[in-house]
Amino acid sequence: MLTVYRLIEMAGVRKVSYPPVEPEYYEARKEEKRIESLFDAAQIVQNVFFPQLKKELVTAVEEELSAKATSFNYVREFVEKVSNRFWNDEYAKGVIEGPFHQAKHDLENLSKWFAQIYLPLKHSKFALAAKHIAIPSERATSAFDPENDLHQRRIANHLLALGRMTVQYTVEPKTGVGCVIMKDNDIVAVGWNDFPLKSIEESFHYATDQERDGKYPFFIHAEQNALLARNAKDVTGTVIFVTKIPCHECTPLVKVAGIGTVVLSTPLKPVQEKYSLNYDTFREEVERGTFICYEASTENVS
Numbered sequence: 001m002l003t004v005y006r007l008i009e010m011a012g013v014r015k016v017s018y019p020p021v022e023p024e025y026y027e028a029r030k031e032e033k034r035i036e037s038l039f040d041a042a043q044i045v046q047n048v049f050f051p052q053l054k055k056e057l058v059t060a061v062e063e064e065l066s067a068k069a070t071s072f073n074y075v076r077e078f079v080e081k082v083s084n085r086f087w088n089d090e091y092a093k094g095v096i097e098g099p100f101h102q103a104k105h106d107l108e109n110l111s112k113w114f115a116q117i118y119l120p121l122k123h124s125k126f127a128l129a130a131k132h133i134a135i136p137s138e139r140a141t142s143a144f145d146p147e148n149d150l151h152q153r154r155i156a157n158h159l160l161a162l163g164r165m166t167v168q169y170t171v172e173p174k175t176g177v178g179c180v181i182m183k184d185n186d187i188v189a190v191g192w193n194d195f196p197l198k199s200i201e202e203s204f205h206y207a208t209d210q211e212r213d214g215k216y217p218f219f220i221h222a223e224q225n226a227l228l229a230r231n232a233k234d235v236t237g238t239v240i241f242v243t244k245i246p247c248h249e250c251t252p253l254v255k256v257a258g259i260g261t262v263v264l265s266t267p268l269k270p271v272q273e274k275y276s277l278n279y280d281t282f283r284e285e286v287e288r289g290t291f292i293c294y295e296a297s298t299e300n301v302s
């Protein structure tokens, strides 16, 4: 960590976010103070989340969930399952360090992280969302095939996981969306849905389900943010990894940018949508051959 830290700073990074589990830290208690002093002295901002849970508990949660979980789509259900299994006061006293309420919160965050990010990494399968479609050659990313190529499946898993992690930055209370654009095996953009920079959060932020249309005009979508902030001008024939089906606003932008392959962390099935965003446009474009689309599934992994 110390060595990597110097490289991170030299590369000009100004913000570092940790996943909830940072194994090196467990083994490096003695270095904790020094690492903190280094970070204090530098300009890098840390988003730290170190659960106050003992390593045995983290390992047990991982094993338990790997064995028992059948669907990782319902995070709330998943978090509940973990809490019921691991949180009774007697058991908790033996495996928790630090203040109890903090530890409970950490356990919840840990299980959310397992459910959303870590376990799909192990269990995702990819399949073409529409078969036998002829893709115009200028759009095709023929070399990228996570369905059949193990290495590319791993890349797809990791970049979808990165997409899911970026979702933590959104202020959108209901649906966070994250995406990553990859060009020649390099990440050239990361984006999530959010208010425009410097905007002040208003009450539409807390819009109820019935008032959802009211919030849409104020949010920049994940794909829009990624395209606007990309560090490569030409993204023709690249791959975008996204945690939600692109809507009718984003689909033409992705198309015009020339992105040829879309990897979704959800199935590309018809979405019953009563509100003003629609998700059929994207499906139609896939069926027309505008994009090669892979859908990930993490169902039935028991």
Ligand SMILES: O=c1ccn([C@H]2C[C@H](O)[C@@H](COP(=O)(O)O)O2)c(=O)[nH]1
Pocket: 172, 174, 175, 176, 177, 192, 193, 212, 216, 219, 220, 221, 222, 223, 244, 245, 246, 247, 250, 275, 277
């Ligand atoms: O392609 C898309 C589609 C939607 N989003 C954003 C826009 C909104 O903030 C949410 C959707 O909210 P719902 O209440 O679930 O309709 O997702 C996006 O970033 N990219």
